[in-house]
Amino acid sequence: MLSSAVSRGAVRSLVSLNRRLSTNQDGAHHPPPETLARLPDSEERRPGKDPSGCSVLLFPGQGSQFVGMGRGLAKYPNVKEMFSVAQKILGYDLLSLCLEGPEEELMKTVHCQPAVFVTSLAAVERLNHENPKAIETCVAAAGFSVGEFAALVFSGSMNYAEALYAVKVRAEAMQRASDLVPSGMLSVIGRPQAQYKHACVQAKEHCSSLGVEEPVCSVANYLFPDGRVIAGHQKALDFLQQNSRRLQFVRTKPLPVSGAFHTELMQAATEPLREVLRQVEVRRPEINVYSNVDGKRYMNESHVRRQLVKQLVSPVKWEQTLHEIYERTQGRKFPHTYEVGPGKQLGATLQKCNRKAFITYAHVEVTAYEDL
Numbered sequence: 001m002l003s004s005a006v007s008r009g010a011v012r013s014l015v016s017l018n019r020r021l022s023t024n025q026d027g028a029h030h031p032p033p034e035t036l037a038r039l040p041d042s043e044e045r046r047p048g049k050d051p052s053g054c055s056v057l058l059f060p061g062q063g064s065q066f067v068g069m070g071r072g073l074a075k076y077p078n079v080k081e082m083f084s085v086a087q088k089i090l091g092y093d094l095l096s097l098c099l100e101g102p103e104e105e106l107m108k109t110v111h112c113q114p115a116v117f118v119t120s121l122a123a124v125e126r127l128n129h130e131n132p133k134a135i136e137t138c139v140a141a142a143g144f145s146v147g148e149f150a151a152l153v154f155s156g157s158m159n160y161a162e163a164l165y166a167v168k169v170r171a172e173a174m175q176r177a178s179d180l181v182p183s184g185m186l187s188v189i190g191r192p193q194a195q196y197k198h199a200c201v202q203a204k205e206h207c208s209s210l211g212v213e214e215p216v217c218s219v220a221n222y223l224f225p226d227g228r229v230i231a232g233h234q235k236a237l238d239f240l241q242q243n244s245r246r247l248q249f250v251r252t253k254p255l256p257v258s259g260a261f262h263t264e265l266m267q268a269a270t271e272p273l274r275e276v277l278r279q280v281e282v283r284r285p286e287i288n289v290y291s292n293v294d295g296k297r298y299m300n301e302s303h304v305r306r307q308l309v310k311q312l313v314s315p316v317k318w319e320q321t322l323h324e325i326y327e328r329t330q331g332r333k334f335p336h337t338y339e340v341g342p343g344k345q346l347g348a349t350l351q352k353c354n355r356k357a358f359i360t361y362a363h364v365e366v367t368a369y370e371d372l
Contacts (some may be wrong), residue, residue: 038186052333052360054139056325057154058339058350059120059147063255065112067101069119072368073103076125082160086118094118094364109258113146113171114164120150120341121160123364127340134338140288140297142321144223144346145261146170148292148311155285159228162280169276173269174312180268182234183216185255186241190226194248202247203236210235220262222319224352226250231260232322266312273312277305282313288325295320325355337361 046096074095083095097106098115105111120143128135143151149167152158158166190196200217207215217232217240228238241252259265282301289298291307295317298304326334333355339346344363351358 005141023037040369050333051328051335054137054335055134056335056337057124057138057141057151058337058346059141059143059150059154060116060339060341060343060346061143061147062112062116062257062261064341064345065098065106065116065119066342067103068099069115069342069366070095070098070122071191073119073122073126073366075368076122076129076249079122082118082122082125085161086114086164089161090114090168107256109175110168110171113174114167114365116341117146117150117164117167119366120147121153123340123366124150124154126368127338127364131211134187134336138287139335140290140325142290143292144318145292145311145316147341148289148308150341151289152282152285152298152304155287155289157283157285157289157298157301159281166273166276166280170269170273170312173272174261174266175258177266177268181265182344183232183260183263183265184234184237185220185231185257185260186227186237187251187253187255188228188230188240188249189251190242191248192226194226196228196230199240199247199249200230200232200236202243203232203239206239207233207235212236216260216263216265218263219315220260221316224319227319227349227352231263232265233260245274258323261313264313269312270309274305274309277308277369290321290324292316292318292321295324297324318349322350322353322357326354334360338364340364342366 070083074083086094094115097111106115124135138154141151141154146167149158149163153160153163154170173247187197196219198364200219203217204215207217212233212235215233215236216229217236219228220231221229223229230237235253240247240249241254244252282304284300285298285304290296291298291303291305292311293314328334337347337350337357339361341364345359345365349362350361351355
């Protein structure tokens, strides 16, 4: 299983693992008081609670990485230890790869997923140092694809070291699945009349005419209204690009990833991830954490394990997740939102999905300098 160097409790001092559940005498778990502000009938129970005094954390996924991320973060509590533990788990110097590259190595699935995971949790440490109230009042978290693991660690659902080991296994399995067939992902912005599923059907028919057996082409990410990522066999994506105008696509852009993530072409990666999730400890999240699979919050330990595996072959329903987090009655205030990790893509999608919620958005930088 896991080596003693990275065993349970290796990094217990993380902010996320210092959280304590409200517990009654029979040991039943209750959400912290802040969480009640978001429950459907909370207005009757806690009329004085102001949602603007709460926070939401969003964790980015693969594709947000860049050489130089993590610079200066080692001065914040626990970050040096996090990268030290990462080196033991991964078998290479992750901090050096993040800071110095080379870029082509950092971009590889097997490297960038752990890099984004660790750097995002390092950004949580920075946020806790600079604005501890944002951590204390957090009522919800969500992560995009691999970012979901960071959200779960932050919520107290998973231990840092064990979650990183699961991310390592996940990334390696996804890379192997990608190597089986030429495939990829295509970012698409369409007109309101664009029919994405029908476009995928046409692309698959085209692949069949070329002799591709069991072609795959489907929506892999729901980002914002008229914003999608479509993934599948490379020939299908080529067809979509060549016929973009007829399909009512305004813009198409291939993503720099190695395979068709969040489609059935990732099926080969599910068993390795399922197996490692059986080995690690999973607890019920202490705050609301939302699943990419359906945009709904995780209910218990088995739900977390099941959805994380299903996520590999299911579309990331990010737009639906944002609606679930920020939906509220007219005139009700919004929480502060912090994107913790490299890039500002999640802020951009929030702005397109909910302009009012975006007003209180902030990005926690993953680079810092001693003279700042």
